Amino acid sequence: MGTQLFIVKPRYESALLEELGGFGQTLAPGVLESKATELAASDLVFARQVLPNAQIFTEASVGLLAERAFEAVAPKLDGHGSWALHSFAPDDPDTSWREASHGPRAALIGARFAELMNERRRRTAREMTEPDEARHLVQLLLIDRERLAVSMVEPVKLPDGSAWPAPWPAGRVPIEEDKTAPSRAYRKLLEALAWSGASIEPNQHCVDLGASPGGWTHVALSAGAKVTAVDRAPLEAPVSGHRALKEIKGDAFQYAPDHAPVDWLISDVVADPEKSAALLLRWVEQGWCHRFVVQLKFKGQGGYRPAFEALARLRKTRPHARAKQLFSDKNEVTFFG
Ligand SMILES: C[S@@+](CC[C@H](N)C(=O)[O-])C[C@H]1O[C@@H](n2cnc3c(N)ncnc32)[C@H](O)[C@@H]1O
Numbered sequence: 001m002g003t004q005l006f007i008v009k010p011r012y013e014s015a016l017l018e019e020l021g022g023f024g025q026t027l028a029p030g031v032l033e034s035k036a037t038e039l040a041a042s043d044l045v046f047a048r049q050v051l052p053n054a055q056i057f058t059e060a061s062v063g064l065l066a067e068r069a070f071e072a073v074a075p076k077l078d079g080h081g082s083w084a085l086h087s088f089a090p091d092d093p094d095t096s097w098r099e100a101s102h103g104p105r106a107a108l109i110g111a112r113f114a115e116l117m118n119e120r121r122r123r124t125a126r127e128m129t130e131p132d133e134a135r136h137l138v139q140l141l142l143i144d145r146e147r148l149a150v151s152m153v154e155p156v157k158l159p160d161g162s163a164w165p166a167p168w169p170a171g172r173v174p175i176e177e178d179k180t181a182p183s184r185a186y187r188k189l190l191e192a193l194a195w196s197g198a199s200i201e202p203n204q205h206c207v208d209l210g211a212s213p214g215g216w217t218h219v220a221l222s223a224g225a226k227v228t229a230v231d232r233a234p235l236e237a238p239v240s241g242h243r244a245l246k247e248i249k250g251d252a253f254q255y256a257p258d259h260a261p262v263d264w265l266i267s268d269v270v271a272d273p274e275k276s277a278a279l280l281l282r283w284v285e286q287g288w289c290h291r292f293v294v295q296l297k298f299k300g301q302g303g304y305r306p307a308f309e310a311l312a313r314l315r316k317t318r319p320h321a322r323a324k325q326l327f328s329d330k331n332e333v334t335f336f337g
Helices: 013-019 037-041 062-077 103-120 186-196 215-222 273-285 305-317
Strands: 003-007 025-028 031-034 049-058 083-088 136-144 147-153 205-209 226-231 245-249 262-267 289-297 322-324 332-336
Touching: 003 037, 013 031, 025 136, 037 049, 049 062, 049 136, 062 103, 062 136, 062 147, 083 103, 103 136, 186 215, 186 289, 186 322, 186 332, 205 215, 215 226, 215 262, 262 273, 273 289, 273 305, 289 305, 305 322, 305 332
Parallel strands: 083 136, 205 226, 205 262, 226 245, 262 289
Antiparallel strands: 003 031, 003 049, 025 031, 049 147, 136 147, 289 332, 322 332
């Protein structure tokens, strides 16, 4: 009988534990375990990835860990269609902006696992494909140097069309570097859009609240959208003065659209989480936007109740709305739907 493992941003384990109703324990920074099988299906705010029904092996070498993974998974994969492989380590506990330092070792284990499949299970090896096309997802999580968790699962489709477990290793969406963006915040919007499975389309109308210096507006303008950007502070190059941009100097919380609904509400405004949650709920309940990506920002550890409560209320109007602490997020939760 396996166990459920969840990938969480290091230092947010207690937030995830609260969501799990206390039914779990921290195995390593950024890795939580729960024996409760039904929790693997839950779309939790602080879980970026799940490894359902995982087995954990302890061995000293890359070769032996790959052997254990092969023995655990190969018989279950034979004759069961396409599969994809993720091999990864948790987030780095010091920065949480990259993979932990044993990430390269996890990649070696994945490579050796694929070699073993090729050597010993030719036909099954040929069924390996991309995660969004595969029937099964094999995940190899190198918890620490010598402990490897092995999970194989058929991802489920969530009501919004996305898959759970997420199709990116550790739920880390690969984001291309954009040196022209006015701020690095653009990463958070791109990541949220990938999670939501939707994209901003040419000529759509986006309202960006708390837009300065302009990273999110830059993403929307680059997609060919028209943007109304509201902030007390000015936007910076290259977005300021863009012909598809209407810049409004003012209070994001007082702004209402002239013509509703707009295609997108995007907001990264710095404010109390209760205030940002109320703003999101107002926009959705008034029918002012079709789609949204809105961040709630927190101070200190704990106190995430406003996020959980806002999500519950939001789902009364938008049953498929989701909220996640994304890889690029700091002490933040991103709502999308
Ligand atoms: C994290 S920054 C936004 C970064 C931006 N999304 C980007 O990609 O560059 C938060 C912004 O919220 C703005 N802000 C805070 N309170 C505001 C308010 N009441 N009305 C308008 N803007 C506000 C700040 O001026 C700041 O520019």
